[in-house]
Amino acid sequence: MKFCDECGSMMHSDGETWECRSCGYTEARDRDQEGKMTTTQGQERSEIVDVSDAEDRGLPTTTVVCPNCGNDTAHWYMQQIRSADESETRFLVCTECEHKWREDDH
Structure with missing residues (x-):
C-alpha cells in the first residue's frame, strides 16, 4: 500500500504510475520497492469466536x-x-x- 506524498490519501496503481484519487498527484511505479511492501493477500484469516459471558x-x-x-x-x-x-x-x-x-x- 502506498500513500500520497501530497495529501496522505491511499494511492491507486494505474498502469505504470501511482495515482492519488483525492488530489490528483501521480508518481512512477517502482517495481523493486513494491516487492518490499507488506500485503495481506494470501494470509490466513483467524477464526472469530463468540465470547458472550x-x-x-x-x-x-x-x-x-x-x-x-x-x-x-x-x-x-x-x-x-x-x-x-x-x-x-x-x-x-x-x-x-x-x-x-x-x-x-x-
Missing part, C-alpha cells in the same frame, strides 16, 4: 455478595460514565446469575 472475556473477579442471588463472587470492570474529571464507575457481574450492578448501588 464475562468469564470468557477474561474479566477479573472479586469477592462480593450479589444482591440478587447471594453468590459471593463477581466479575468486575471499570467504565467512565460521567464527565472526564469524575472517577470511573466499577460495574459488577455475578458469576452465577449474571446480575449486573454498580458498586455504588448499595
